[in-house]
Structures are given as C-alpha cells and as structure tokens.
Amino acid sequence: MTFDPEQLGQSRTDLAERLRELRKRAGLTGDRLARRCNMSQSQISKFETGKKTPKLVDVERILRALDAPPELVYEITALARIANTEWQDKRSSWRRGMEKRQAELASLESDATELRYFLPSMITGLLATPEYIRGSLSHTPGDSSKTAARKLERQAVLYDTSKTFTFLLTEQAARWAILTAPAMAVQIDRLVSLSHLPNLRIGVVPFATVMPRGPMNTFTIYDDRLATVENFTGRMVFRDSRDVSEYLAVFSIFEQQACFDNEARGLLQQWADLYR
Numbered sequence: 001m002t003f004d005p006e007q008l009g010q011s012r013t014d015l016a017e018r019l020r021e022l023r024k025r026a027g028l029t030g031d032r033l034a035r036r037c038n039m040s041q042s043q044i045s046k047f048e049t050g051k052k053t054p055k056l057v058d059v060e061r062i063l064r065a066l067d068a069p070p071e072l073v074y075e076i077t078a079l080a081r082i083a084n085t086e087w088q089d090k091r092s093s094w095r096r097g098m099e100k101r102q103a104e105l106a107s108l109e110s111d112a113t114e115l116r117y118f119l120p121s122m123i124t125g126l127l128a129t130p131e132y133i134r135g136s137l138s139h140t141p142g143d144s145s146k147t148a149a150r151k152l153e154r155q156a157v158l159y160d161t162s163k164t165f166t167f168l169l170t171e172q173a174a175r176w177a178i179l180t181a182p183a184m185a186v187q188i189d190r191l192v193s194l195s196h197l198p199n200l201r202i203g204v205v206p207f208a209t210v211m212p213r214g215p216m217n218t219f220t221i222y223d224d225r226l227a228t229v230e231n232f233t234g235r236m237v238f239r240d241s242r243d244v245s246e247y248l249a250v251f252s253i254f255e256q257q258a259c260f261d262n263e264a265r266g267l268l269q270q271w272a273d274l275y276r
Contacts, residue, residue: 011082016050026066036065056080056240081240089234102150109157112222116166116251119173120215125151132187135178165200168254170215171207181275188272192265203258204267213253221247
C-alpha cells in the first residue's frame with residue numbers, strides 16, 4: 001500500500017462515503033446492516049458520517065455482511081488501513097509549539113500499561129539527562145525551554161509501577177555523541193541507574209550482533225493498540241491492529257538479540273568509561 005501524507009485526512013471521509021454508498025446500493029437500512037454485523041445502529045451511523053473511524057476488522061465485517069465483490073473488498077480495506085494511519089509532520093509541530101506535542105505523548109503514556117521503545121539512533125527524552133535533552137533540541141527553531149521542561153516532567157511516568165517499560169537501544173543510540181565526552185559519560189551512567197527500576201528494562205544491541213532485520217526507524221508501541229514511527233520529517237501513527245502486530249513482531253526480533261540486566265550494564269559502563 002502506498003500513499004502520500006495528504007491522503008490520510010481525506011481517506012477517512014472517503015471511507016465513510018464508500019461504506020454509506022455500498023449499504024444503500026445493497027438496499028439495507030443502517031439498522032438491518034447493524035444486525036447483520038452484530039453492531040449497534042449508532043456505530044454504523046458514526047462510521048458512515050465520519051464521526052468515528054472504523055478499524056479494519058469492523059470494515060471487513062461490514063463488507064462480508066454486504067457480500068461485497070473481491071475487487072471492492074481490496075479497494076476499501078486498503079482505504080481503511082490508510083484511514084487508520086495518521087501523519088504528523090514536524091513543521092506543523094514546530095508551528096503550534098513542541099511543548100504541545102509533549103502533552104500528547106504524556107497522554108499516550110498515561111493511557112498505556114506496557115510501553116516498548118526501539119531506539120536505533122539516539123536516546124529518548126524519557127531516559128535523558130537535562131543536558132542531553134537541551135542538546136537534542138538544539139536544531140529546533142525558537143525557544144525550546146518549555147519543551148525541555150515538559151520532557152523532564154514526563155520522566156515521572158517511569159516511576160509508576162503500574163506500568164512496564166522496555167527500551168531497546170542500539171550501541172549507536174547509546175554512544176551517538178550529541179554532547180561533549182564528559183556529558184555523554186553522565187548520560188550513559190543515567191541509563192545504568194534507570195535500569196535498576198523494577199518496572200523498567202533497558203536492552204542494548206552491540207554493533208557486532210548479527211541481526212536479520214535492519215534498524216530502520218525509531219518506533220514506540222503502546223500496549224497492542226497503537227504504534228508511532230518517526231523519521232526526519234515527522235511521525236506516523238498506526239492504529240490498525242495488523243500494523244501494530246507487525247511492529248510487535250519486529251520488536252520481538254530485536255529484543256531476543258539484545259543484552260539486558262548485568263550484561264547490558266557492563267556494556268554501558270564500558271561505553272561510559274570510553275568517554276571518560
């Protein structure tokens with residue numbers, strides 16, 4: 001499936017219109033279709049008016065109930081996957097204030113109980129020292145002090161023992177020098193310290209590790225319901241269960257090859273000592 005970011009908003013409207021059109025073409029009322037799908041009539045109505053975006057499994061149930069031909073099934077399920085994907089471009093975040101993005105991330109972290117982070121290139125703000133956070137924001141336009149403060153506030157979630165965190169870092173992520181050598185040593189020491197929290201696991205993947213998949217992007221998985229994937233120009237949010245499952249599978253591959261606990265702490269300590 002290919003698409004450009006401008007499709008993502010329009011696809012929700014298109015999906016709603018296509019579902020409504022198919023139901024009417026089949027000669028069914030919303031109530032009759034709802035009974036066939038074992039859904040409520042209000043749910044069907046929200047799907048058809050665009051007030052709620054149906055998940056892919058919901059769309060498949062509706063298409064089966066409408067006995068849609070294979071070519072329509074393919075077309076509309078592809079549209080549903082796009083509709084369940086959100087693009088957040090970095091320039092828009094800059095315009096409205098990066099601290100607002102921090103509030104959105106805090107909300108995602110608050111709602112989730114199991115959080116997984118794959119970090120192939122840099123250390124995430126949740127694990128960062130204040131100096132590392134300021135260094136990572138040096139390329140952003142305007143005053144980044146509010147964003148830095150919000151990032152530090154978010155770190156309190158790590159101490160919520162009702163949640164579990166797994167952070168997987170490549171050696172590059174841990175050692176990428178965005179600060180001076182002494183400051184990087186302090187940052188890596190912080191990773192060692194945080195690894196002792198009972199609800200937090202920090203895994204590292206050394207350079208020599210043989211891996212079947214390449215570390216293409218930073219991504220985060222919130223429970224099994226949502227995944228965010230970052231690149232230079234923005235962030236994609238996947239809500240479709242099949243997309244989230246794919247990221248869970250990739251994370252599992254990396255997790256199986258990572259070093260944890262004392263082995264990870266030993267490697268981190270070596271890397272901190274190199275900076276000293």
